[in-house]
Amino acid sequence: MQETSIPNDGTLMPFALDRDPKGIITQAIADPVFDIDGVPVYYTNSRWCAFILRADEKELKRILPEPLQLEDDIVEFWYVDHNNTSLGPYYEMGVTISASYQGYKGGYYPYMYLTSDAGVWAGRDPFGFPKKVGHISVLEHGGKFDNGYEKPGNDFFSFFLERWGYVIHTATGRYTGNKMSDLKALPKFYGKTDWGRFNYRVHSSPDLTKTEYALTYLDSLYEGEHRFQLKMDSIRTAQPEDIRTWYMGTSPFDNMAAYIRVVELIGLVSFNFDLIIPAAKTLWTKTVTRTPEEITKHAVMMEPKYKYSMRMRFPMPVGV
Template sequence: MSSFVKDVNEITKRINTPTTFYNAETLTVYWETSPEVIRSILPAPLTPGPRPLVHAFVANYPRTSFCEPYREAAVFVLAAYNGQPGTYCLSMPISDDIAMGLGREIYGFPKKMADISLQKEDHHIAGSVSRRGTEFFHVEAALSGKMNAADGESIISAHYGNGLPVFNMKYSKSPDGRGFDLGPLLIRQTASMDISVRTAAEVEIHLHDSPHDPWAELEVVRMLGGIYTVSNTVLERGEVLTAVDPEQFLPYSNLRWDWWN
């Protein structure tokens, strides 16, 4: 019989169980935006990476170690902390409440519930992300084995290598709404991937402005292309890098909530 109170040994067992995604199907899109956009959206102590790169993904997770199958999307910008390269997560829409809670509460991912679609037919994939009646991201991809830009693969290899850590801000707003009762902490989090399928893709994306999900702010200056993968992926444990000044971070602290005028 289930209970509101869980056995400590069972809790320990779950803590020690790797957060794993089996046969994760992911379409990732890479583009260059303007350096000014990157500078305006990165909170200190993060700094822009050597190139104004953005990547977004739409994923289908048919089986995981921690909840039912679900779908997810996200958008990141290239960043650095004390010279260490990484990516800063600006938004992570998701279709499952348990996966949303895990990502927000433990790792600091800015997750919000959304309607997400990823459909593959032969060598064509379509993905979309919608919230509150607005489809703010749509991608069409042809699995041609090449990217939109001839140098797309080399740019991705040079700046992302075999994977970069994700930087997140973890914090808790105070109950009186006037600040934080858990001040912002910069978190570093990594993942390992065992990739069984990898195909380059030519992509076309549409970014539509939304007051709650402003992905369109990341204007496409130059499209590099996409990569479709199928993998077993393990989310590694995160670590705290440093405490962040609460007053400086306050303007950047609404990623996990909708903005109602």
């Protein structure tokens, strides 16, 4: 038996070959059922859970690419439960640090992990989001009996991030407040309409003779309103002593724990929000060219740097 029908409520975009070529932005010609060419991308009533921490400025500068400048040592270390999006539902985890470039200010994302391949490619290819696929758990529970009709309580939280068989981060604890002001410090970009978001895109030609670097920017405002609409009555907070377990680990594939060391854990803030991601603007570009000799030296005949891990060791993923 082979089921060949495609569920369509009338909103599914045509496949690439059935569209105007100008409407094909990122995908190969053979489209999957889900469509990632649609911009803007819309998110409705997602749940944001952000640990606020202080990190070492020298280490943060190491993960800021040219030409960004560091603006603050307070880092947003976040998980998201996306239930209703134009890319489908998925979990996401990421890091945002405050940066600037020639008068532009914004949060820069050095790390992002998602449970959705559609979300990964919709962000990575056109914008430069550094997205990878990972296994993520976002859980809030407790404090009120779930009778099946009313929304259950969310006094307790639990988060988990794993990739390629390595636990990268996990934390558990309990909420004790419900105001942003409960936390003694917040990232500089919180609530600011003049702080957008930076991303960094790297694209190489198939023959490796040329690589183009681009710093991209998403304005905070879209059609005169803030792209990120926070729902104030959904805010929950936790103090450092309320975060009962915290673990970060590195792996042969991910160095986040090494570069985002926690100097001070300030707390956690969670809330529901709506979000729009429109087309980005390019602020800065750089092109690197290579001769055939350089391609042979640096790509074809390069000595492997990972003697015990990346090129030789592939742990079994969870569930296999």
